[in-house]
Amino acid sequence: xxxxxxxxxxxxxxxxxxxxxxxxxxxxxxxxxxxxxxxxxxxxxxxxxxxxxxxxxxxxxxxxxxxxxxxxxxxxxxxxxxxxxxxxxxxxxxxxxxxxxxxxxxxxxxxxxxxxxxxxxxxxxxxxxxxxxxxxxxxxxxxxxxxxxxxxxxxxxxxxxxxxxxxxxxxxxxxxxxxxxxxxxxxxxxxxxxxxxxxxxxxxxxxxxxxxxxxxxxxxxxxxxxxxxxxxxxxxxxxxxxxxxxxxxxxxxxxxxxxxxxxxxxxxxxxxxx
Amino acid sequence: xxxxxxxxxxxxxxxxxxxxxxxxxxxxxxxxxxxxxxxxxxxxxxxxxxxxxxxxxxxxxxxxxxxxxxxxxxxxxxxxxxxxxxxxxxxxxxxxxxxxxxxxxxxxxxxxxxxxxxxxxxxxxxxxxxxxxxxxxxxxxxxxxxxxxxxxxxxxxxxxxxxxxxxxxxxxxxxxxxxxxxxxxxxxxxxxxxxxxxxxxxxxxxxxxxxxxxxxxxxxxxxxxxxxxxxxxxxxxxxxxxxxxxxxxxxxxxxxxxxxxxxxxxxxxxxxxxxxxxxxxxxxxxxxxxxxxxxxxxxxxxxxx
Numbered sequence: 001x002x003x004x005x006x007x008x009x010x011x012x013x014x015x016x017x018x019x020x021x022x023x024x025x026x027x028x029x030x031x032x033x034x035x036x037x038x039x040x041x042x043x044x045x046x047x048x049x050x051x052x053x054x055x056x057x058x059x060x061x062x063x064x065x066x067x068x069x070x071x072x073x074x075x076x077x078x079x080x081x082x083x084x085x086x087x088x089x090x091x092x093x094x095x096x097x098x099x100x101x102x103x104x105x106x107x108x109x110x111x112x113x114x115x116x117x118x119x120x121x122x123x124x125x126x127x128x129x130x131x132x133x134x135x136x137x138x139x140x141x142x143x144x145x146x147x148x149x150x151x152x153x154x155x156x157x158x159x160x161x162x163x164x165x166x167x168x169x170x171x172x173x174x175x176x177x178x179x180x181x182x183x184x185x186x187x188x189x190x191x192x193x194x195x196x197x198x199x200x201x202x203x204x205x206x207x208x209x210x211x212x213x214x215x216x217x218x219x220x221x222x223x224x225x226x227x228x229x230x231x232x233x234x235x236x237x238x239x240x241x242x243x244x245x246x247x248x249x250x251x252x253x254x255x256x257x258x259x260x261x262x263x264x265x266x267x268x269x270x271x272x273x274x
Numbered sequence: 275x276x277x278x279x280x281x282x283x284x285x286x287x288x289x290x291x292x293x294x295x296x297x298x299x300x301x302x303x304x305x306x307x308x309x310x311x312x313x314x315x316x317x318x319x320x321x322x323x324x325x326x327x328x329x330x331x332x333x334x335x336x337x338x339x340x341x342x343x344x345x346x347x348x349x350x351x352x353x354x355x356x357x358x359x360x361x362x363x364x365x366x367x368x369x370x371x372x373x374x375x376x377x378x379x380x381x382x383x384x385x386x387x388x389x390x391x392x393x394x395x396x397x398x399x400x401x402x403x404x405x406x407x408x409x410x411x412x413x414x415x416x417x418x419x420x421x422x423x424x425x426x427x428x429x430x431x432x433x434x435x436x437x438x439x440x441x442x443x444x445x446x447x448x449x450x451x452x453x454x455x456x457x458x459x460x461x462x463x464x465x466x467x468x469x470x471x472x473x474x475x476x477x478x479x480x481x482x483x484x485x486x487x488x489x490x491x492x493x494x495x496x497x498x499x500x501x502x503x504x505x506x507x508x509x510x511x512x513x514x515x516x517x518x519x520x521x522x523x524x525x526x527x528x529x530x531x532x533x534x535x536x537x538x539x540x541x542x543x544x545x546x547x548x549x550x551x552x553x554x555x556x557x558x559x560x561x562x563x564x565x566x567x568x569x570x571x572x573x574x575x576x577x578x579x
Binding site for chain 2: 071072165167169195199200202203208221228229231234
C-alpha cells in the first residue's frame with residue numbers, strides 16, 4: 001500500500017514538473033534567409049534570437065543561436081528559445097509550420113516569387129514586427145531605385161542563359177523571380193517559358209539558343225569547365241569569354257528575394273552591358 | 275530460315291529506331307554529332323552491358339532473380355558518384371563512381387570467398403548486404419544534402435544525358451571500345467558458362483576450371499557494371515527482364531544467347547531513352563520508363579508461355 005502511494009506521488013510530481021514554463025515567449029526565430037534579411041533591414045536585428053545556417057546575410061546573424069539548417073530545423077532548439085514568433089519560407093517549410101502550430105508557437109510564412117510580392121512581403125513583415133512605417137519607407141525607397149535602374153536600360157538586349165544547377169542542367173523561366181530580375185536588368189532569357197519556374201533544360205536547347213552570356217549560380221564549376229563541354233565551343237558566350245560564375249556574381253543577390261535585389265539587378269546590368 | 279528473317283527484321287527495326295533517336299527534333303547536324311550521338315553511344319553501351327552481364331549473372335549464380343546490380347557493385351558506384359556530387363565535384367562523378375564500384379567488387383569477392391571456399395549463396399548474400407549498406411549511406415547523404423537531390427535522383431533513377439567535356443569524351447570513346455572488347459570476351463566464355471549450369475562438379479569433370487572461370491566472369495562483369503553506373507546511374511529492369519525474354523524466345527541457354535541478349539538490351543534502352551526524352555515537356559528519368567515498358571511486356575510473355 002505504502003509502495004503504491006509512493007509510486008503515485010512520484011508519478012504526480014513528474015507530471016506536475018512537465019507543465020510548460022511560465023516565462024513569457026520573447027524574440028523571433030527566423031528560418032527563412034529572405035525574411036531574415038528583411039527583418040534586419042527594418043532594424044529589428046536585436047529581436048532575432050535564432051536563425052538557420054542559411055541566414056548568413058548580414059554575417060553577424062550567425063552569432064545568434066543556430067537552430068539547424070533550412071531543410072532540417074531542430075524543433076527542440078526552437079522550443080528551447082521560447083520564441084514569440086517563427087518566420088518561415090512558405091511552401092518549402094510548410095511541414096515545419098504545421099508542427100509549430102501544433103505546439104502553439106505562432107508563425108509567419110512568406111514566399112515572395114516576384115518583385116511585386118516582395119514589396120508586399122516587406123510591408124507584411126513590417127506589420128508583423130511593429131515597424132510599419134519603416135517598411136513603407138523601405139518599399140518606397142526600393143521602388144525609386146528600381147525605376148532609376150529601369151531608366152538605365154539599353155534597347156539592345158543580349159540573350160542570357162542562367163544555369164542554376166548542373167547535374168541535370170536547370171534554368172529559370174521569365175515567370176520566376178530570377179527571370180524577372182534578368183528582364184528588369186535588360187537581359188533576354190533564352191528560356192522565356194518553361195514547364196516550371198525553375199526547370200530542367202536540355203543541353204541541345206542551350207546550344208541552339210546560342211546565348212551571348214552565361215551566368216552560373218552554383219559553386220563547384222569554373223568557366224573553363226563550362227567552355228569545355230562537348231558541343232558548347234561555338235556558343236557566342238563561350239567564344240567571347242562571357243561566362244560568369246559565383247566568383248563574378250554573388251548568387252544570393254539574384255536568387256534570394258530580399259531588399260538586396262536592387263544590387264542584383266545592378267550587377268546583372270554590369271554583366272550584360274560590359 | 276525463320277531465324278534469319280527474325281534477325282534481319284530486328285536489325286532493320288534497330289536502324290530505324292537509331293535514326294529517329296538521332297534525328298527526332300534535332301535542329302542541326304551539329305546537335306546530332308555533338309549531343310545526340312554521345313548520348314546514343316552511352317545508351318547503347320549501358321543497355322548492351324546490363325543485358326549481357328545480367329545474362330551471365332543469372333547463369334553463374336544459377337538464380338533467375340540475379341541481375342547486374344545484385345552483387346552490390348551498383349550501390350557502391352552510385353555511392354561514389356553521389357559523394358562526388360555532394361562535394362560539388364560534378365566533373366569527377368564518373369571517376370568516383372567507378373572507384374566506388376571497384377572497392378565494392380573487391381569487398382564482395384573477398385566475403386564470398388572467406389575461408390578460401392567458394393559458396394554461391396554467400397557471394398549472393400554478401401553482395402546484397404554490401405549493396406544495402408551503401409544504399410543506407412546514400413539515404414544518409416540524401417537526408418543531409420537536400421539541395422543536391424536533383425543529381426542524386428539522376429544517379430538513382432538513371433540518366434543517359436551525361437554532359438561530356440571534350441577531354442572526357444575522348445576518354446569515354448576509349449572506355450567504349452575497351453568495354454566492347456570485354457563484352458566480346460564474355461561472349462567467348464559463354465560455352466563454358468553454359469556448362470556451369472549443370473553444376474560445379476559436372477563442369478569440373480568436363481574440364482572447366484570453375485574457380486578461375488567464375489573469377490574472370492565476376493571481375494569483368496563488375497568492371498562493366500561499374501562503368502555504366504558511373505556514367506548513367508542505376509537503370510533497372512533491363513538487366514533482369516531482357517535475359518529472361520531472350521531465354522523464353524530462344525528456348526533455353528544457347529551459346530549465342532548472351533550476345534543476342536546484349537543487343538536486345540541496347541535496343542530496349544535506346545527505345546526507353548527516346549521515350550524518356552520526348553514523352554513529357556521535361557525529361558523523365560529513364561529508369562521509370564524501362565520499368566513502365568519492361569514490366570507489362572514481361573508479364574505478357576510470362577503468361578503466354
